[in-house]
Amino acid sequence: MITVTNKTDHGGDVRLTGISKTYGSFTAVHPLDLTVPQGSFFALLGASGCGKTTTLRMIAGLEEPSSGTVFLGDQEVTHLPPYKRPVNTVFQSYALFPHLDIFENVAFGLRRRGIKSVKKQVEDMLDLVQLGEQARKKPHQLSGGQQQRVAVARALINHPKVLLLDEPLGALDLKLRRQMQLELKRIQTEVGITFVHVTHDQEEAMTMADTVAVMNAGRVEQLGSPTDLYENPQTTFVANFLGTSNLIEAEVDSKTNGDIVLKAGGAGKLVLPEARCSAPTTTGGRVLVGVRPEKISLTHADEAGEIPEGRNRITGRIADSSFIGVSTQYVIDSPVCPEFEVYAQNIDRDARLVPGAEVVLHWNPAHTFGLDAAQSLLAGTVDSAGIDEQAAV
Amino acid sequence: MAFVNWLKRNLVVIAGLVTLGYLLLPNVVVTVFSFNQPKGRFNYEWQQFSTAAWQDPCGVADMCGSLSVSLQIALWATVGATLLGTMIAFALVRYRFRARGAVNSLIFMPMAMPEVVMAASLLTLFLNMGAQLGFWTILIAHIMFCLSFVVTAVKARVMSMDPRLEQAAQDLYAGPLQTFLRVTLPIAAPGIAAGALLAFALSFDDFIITNFNAGSTVTFPMFVWGSAQRGTPVQINVIGTAMFLVAVLLVLASMVVSNRRNRQKA
Numbered sequence: 001m002i003t004v005t006n007k008t009d010h011g012g013d014v015r016l017t018g019i020s021k022t023y024g025s026f027t028a029v030h031p032l033d034l035t036v037p038q039g040s041f042f043a044l045l046g047a048s049g050c051g052k053t054t055t056l057r058m059i060a061g062l063e064e065p066s067s068g069t070v071f072l073g074d075q076e077v078t079h080l081p082p083y084k085r086p087v088n089t090v091f092q093s094y095a096l097f098p099h100l101d102i103f104e105n106v107a108f109g110l111r112r113r114g115i116k117s118v119k120k121q122v123e124d125m126l127d128l129v130q131l132g133e134q135a136r137k138k139p140h141q142l143s144g145g146q147q148q149r150v151a152v153a154r155a156l157i158n159h160p161k162v163l164l165l166d167e168p169l170g171a172l173d174l175k176l177r178r179q180m181q182l183e184l185k186r187i188q189t190e191v192g193i194t195f196v197h198v199t200h201d202q203e204e205a206m207t208m209a210d211t212v213a214v215m216n217a218g219r220v221e222q223l224g225s226p227t228d229l230y231e232n233p234q235t236t237f238v239a240n241f242l243g244t245s246n247l248i249e250a251e252v253d254s255k256t257n258g259d260i261v262l263k264a265g266g267a268g269k270l271v272l273p274e275a276r277c278s279a280p281t282t283t284g285g286r287v288l289v290g291v292r293p294e295k296i297s298l299t300h301a302d303e304a305g306e307i308p309e310g311r312n313r314i315t316g317r318i319a320d321s322s323f324i325g326v327s328t329q330y331v332i333d334s335p336v337c338p339e340f341e342v343y344a345q346n347i348d349r350d351a352r353l354v355p356g357a358e359v360v361l362h363w364n365p366a367h368t369f370g371l372d373a374a375q376s377l378l379a380g381t382v383d384s385a386g387i388d389e390q391a392a393v
Numbered sequence: 394m395a396f397v398n399w400l401k402r403n404l405v406v407i408a409g410l411v412t413l414g415y416l417l418l419p420n421v422v423v424t425v426f427s428f429n430q431p432k433g434r435f436n437y438e439w440q441q442f443s444t445a446a447w448q449d450p451c452g453v454a455d456m457c458g459s460l461s462v463s464l465q466i467a468l469w470a471t472v473g474a475t476l477l478g479t480m481i482a483f484a485l486v487r488y489r490f491r492a493r494g495a496v497n498s499l500i501f502m503p504m505a506m507p508e509v510v511m512a513a514s515l516l517t518l519f520l521n522m523g524a525q526l527g528f529w530t531i532l533i534a535h536i537m538f539c540l541s542f543v544v545t546a547v548k549a550r551v552m553s554m555d556p557r558l559e560q561a562a563q564d565l566y567a568g569p570l571q572t573f574l575r576v577t578l579p580i581a582a583p584g585i586a587a588g589a590l591l592a593f594a595l596s597f598d599d600f601i602i603t604n605f606n607a608g609s610t611v612t613f614p615m616f617v618w619g620s621a622q623r624g625t626p627v628q629i630n631v632i633g634t635a636m637f638l639v640a641v642l643l644v645l646a647s648m649v650v651s652n653r654r655n656r657q658k659a
């Protein structure tokens with residue numbers, strides 16, 4: 001039954017072209033193009049109501065797209081009912097059949113396809129998810145983590161071309177979720193099936209997926225590897241939704257061999273590599289300058305002279321600091337931004353770096369990224385996510 | 394003082410036993426008097442123990458015939474009302490259609506309407522239609538008033554069903570029919586069974602509506618009523634006791650089965 005997957009096989013590609021979904025006047029998903037290559041672990045990441053689950057359900061066939069097409073490999077499945085698609089889903093609440101035991105739940109898909117001898121396959125699959133002992137129990141007799149594994153086994157046993165996972169770890173506690181993330185990743189590597197995973201947890205997406213598509217308000221904001229998204233965000237939403245970013249408004253001063261020199265309020269000049277700026281840069285135009293908190297070093301103002309040349313610097317005063325073990329998180333009040341965040345590793349702690357101290361923040365210009373200044377600084381932060389959610393309800 | 398404490402500790406049990414006694418006493422009387430050997434035609438005073446009636450339960454003219462009529466009507470009314478009621482319940486929960494609100498409230502009319510009024514109106518209806526009163530008119534009437542009970546029971550169950558279960562079934566290659574037979578129906582089954590049992594009991598028991606619309610057909614309740622004018626044969630108690638026993642046995646059997654199932658799983 002198991003088809004050997006090789007890198008040139010495109011049977012498990014998922015191709016969405018111009019796919020959209022509208023409910024009355026509400027647009028859940030704007031026309032969107034997406035290709036998920038065979039054998040990859042792909043995550044759709046976004047706040048609730050951003051259209052990620054609707055997109056997933058359109059691939060599963062549980063939702064009919066308002067426009068566009070869905071291709072699995074070379075087969076168009078846009079109008080096929082779910083039971084005719086070589087795709088299986090792990091539902092958010094698992095949706096295990098309460099009247100059937102674990103064995104029968106897992107065997108369900110095989111039996112519906114008319115396969116008579118299911119015993120061996122089901123037992124192997126239950127062993128894969130380490131539930132061999134529980135075969136004759138009913139779903140409600142299992143713990144949340146076990147139910148989750150049954151849901152995965154029930155879908156995987158059919159060797160779908162694509163496995164869809166709709167927030168599969170949402171109901172588990174933190175520790176179990178970590179464990180299941182690794183478990184799912186292991187299973188995916190083992191079976192080599194394309195996984196499309198929907199989640200609102202950025203850490204989960206980054207841990208598991210090869211490629212992440214960040215969705216916001218029915219659109220894909222950015223698509224890339226977790227590192228790429230984190231290091232080179234293209235929009236303020238991505239910059240804020242994935243981790244934390246410090247964003248400063250600045251004006252383009254000049255350009256010199258691949259670098260853009262910017263003027264930012266009282267901070268003097270900042271340097272930004274042109275390649276890391278996603279916004280149009282004309283001299284005198286405005287861009288948002290971003291830098292991640294852990295890229296920044298803190299030096300006490302008394303030793304400002306010792307900072308090497310060529311680093312971006314901003315002066316400020318420590319407003320708050322919190323020690324969280326592996327790092328200390330500082331909030332710096334600076335002329336360009338009242339709440340500049342800096343995470344410093346606790347290697348050699350300078351005892352003078354306490355709230356009230358005057359400091360210089362400095363970082364390698366290569367860690368700076370530039371964004372279009374025409375967007376909201378707060379997109380993708382906790383505050384605005386709350387608003388999105390209310391709007392979606 | 395010790396007695397007061399004992400009373401405090403056992404009050405719940407005592408209250409339970411008293412209530413149970415209150416509920417069961419009539420059944421006990423029916424059972425005891427099925428072993429009576431009355432002197433006259435009326436089985437109202439205890440005379441002496443006898444199993445004569447149990448040995449010859451159909452010894453009274455026409456009684457077992459009426460019993461058979463009642464069982465047949467109850468069976469078909471149950472089948473009809475359960476089928477229709479289940480479909481109505483699914484339609485009301487799952488679909489949005491023009492008269493949904495109206496159907497939702499009108500379906501309870503037979504429950505709220507005084508039975509005797511409905512019986513009289515039904516008779517008017519049947520007479521105006523020129524229908525021949527008998528088995529079929531009784532059956533139609535019974536299906537009608539059982540429907541609302543079935544709908545209520547099934548609706549509650551269907552409403553609490555997670556629609557994702559059916560989506561999961563479809564996702565696992567079950568077509569619409571398979572999804573219904575393998576997932577929807579088994580999960581709704583307890584509600585449907587409850588509705589069916591209720592329908593059977595209501596139909597078997599019904600006197601007022603049946604009496605109006607029976608024509609020359611005689612059901613068991615009608616037979617009991619009729620014979621009560623002229624004398625009550627002990628066999629009536631025998632049938633009553635037997636029905637009670639069957640019901641108790643069914644309940645016990647289902648308890649034993651579910652207990653055993655739970656123990657196997659645990």
